[in-house]
Amino acid sequence: MDSLDEKPVTRWQRFKDNDIVWSFLSSPGAMGAAVVASVMILACIFAPLIAPFDPFDPGQISLWDGKLPPAWVEGGQGKYLLGTDNQGRDMISTILYGGRLSILVGLAAVCLGMVLGVSLGVIAGYVGGVTDAIIMRLADVQLTIPGILLAILINGIGRALLPYELRNEFAIYVVILAIGLTDWPQFARVARGATLVETNKEYVQAARIIGLPSWLIMVRHIVPNTLRPILVIATIGLALAIIAEATLSFLGQGIPPTTPSLGTLIRVGNEYLFSGLWWITLFPAVALIVLVFSVNLLGDWLRDALNPKLR
């Protein structure tokens, strides 16, 4: 009876002894990256509270204050620490709001790709046969064409299908759709691989024998067991999605300049680079690079931490 009375390990204890958490706490690079990434993501999410100005409020923007250099450069004003852009918007505020949009698009696109990819991958692995062949062939075909080209194409088609006056309004959804639809084969491949391994295990066999419906077995038993490798792909996928959004916006195919994302800011700034207004491009670019770099570092660490071969 003693062993039954003994308090089971608390949730916190179990959490702390988890191998991933342990690996995280003993890796300074991963912790640094996590801190930087979460500070940036939080700052962007709470942009309306933190940002000194609202770049979308015409009442707060004055063209007279346009193209001011950062505060420490001659001609700069203390009010605008990182200077202002061509329309007189405070750089710090536009970057915070722009980063918000970039992160939002990145997360939404990865979620879309993940849900689509994992569902198709698990179904392919569990059902097998013709379904498997069709889904995976489709993934193969899509993987022959590089993601960025496909995203440009889907995005271009999506824009062309919308009536002209709605293009800017719906641009963000089109971009999310384009990047998400480009992403899914990676997720599908990994999810299918993991499903094939799980399907042959005894607990799945047992679940089948007691007559659980297939969808329940997939959702309750198989999907949770595919999540570890999926997490790695999702993290690296987030970095790639943020870059993809920035690239589309830079090419003038993504988020419109009225509500700029980081990529749009870099594109607009690029037009002023030759006249020496370096800060309009530099600061959004640095924000983008630091964000992507820290997410990549996290993904890299996660891949090593979840790879039993390297332990």
Add this chain to the structure above:
Amino acid sequence: MISFIAKRLAQSVLVMAIVSAVSFSLFNFVGDPVNNMVGQDATREQRLEIRDKLGLDDPILTQYSRFVGNILQADFGLSYRIKRPVDDLIAERLPATLELVFVSAIISLFFGIVLGIYTGIKRNSWGSRIILSTSLAGVSLPTFVIGIALIYVFAVHLRWLPSSGRGGVVELGWWKTSLITLEGWRSIILPAITLSLFQLTLILRLVRAEMLEVMRTDYIKFARARGLSERAINFRHALRNTLVPVITIIGLNIGGLVAFSVVTETVFQWPGTGLMFIQAVNFVDVPIMAAYLVFVALLFVVINLIVDILYFVVDPRIRLGG
């Protein structure tokens, strides 16, 4: 051997069939082809005449097979915007893209493989650590940001190199090359570095990972036990086996370079097919978009096919059906 290649060929044909179906549907779903050809103020008769000429009232399968027939003869119709045959436009701009991809491929493969081997062999040296951290930064740098930074430093600030265009172009038959003039080489340096950097870091990491994997195998341990010199182990035993996957890397590399040439060409206003594609997407110039899609897919299918066959030739395990 024959059945292996036949299987691969069948898969390639399938890819091309799907891609051509997608690009065919572009014509039908994106915009109205008649409006795109005659403009808004054409009369009803003119419209009907064009509909008839284009065969838009034929059954969809007839239209599709006609489309595929045209593709096979490299006929993609007229560009909506420039009103010239699309295949001419592509042929005109192809040399610029291919030269850029070629120079970038050499840069990324050479430095990627050399640095990958170095970091794989001396895995704990300071040099390797610096190279590896830099390479992670390289993966995080979007191509267009690298391009902008290079333009700012070397073209705007130092004024050493041109920021856009191909420089001097010399005609060799129909091929316009910029690789035999000094101005042409000066112009290609920045775009080529921009395009190759991302691929370089990918290759570096793949070669390194492969090298580490091989170093852990039993035959390397055995070679050590036999007392072979470090040099013989690294270059005679490890490197040879590392280089098999490098074939795949070369295939992937060229594919990636073609894809990202779209971005690089936009940043540097390089007059290649990528820039043409982006402009076509901007103006919803469907014939060019469709042609580019088919063209890129074909390029990739051919590259993958060559890689598969090379693999087959190089790696006896695949040949013997292991």
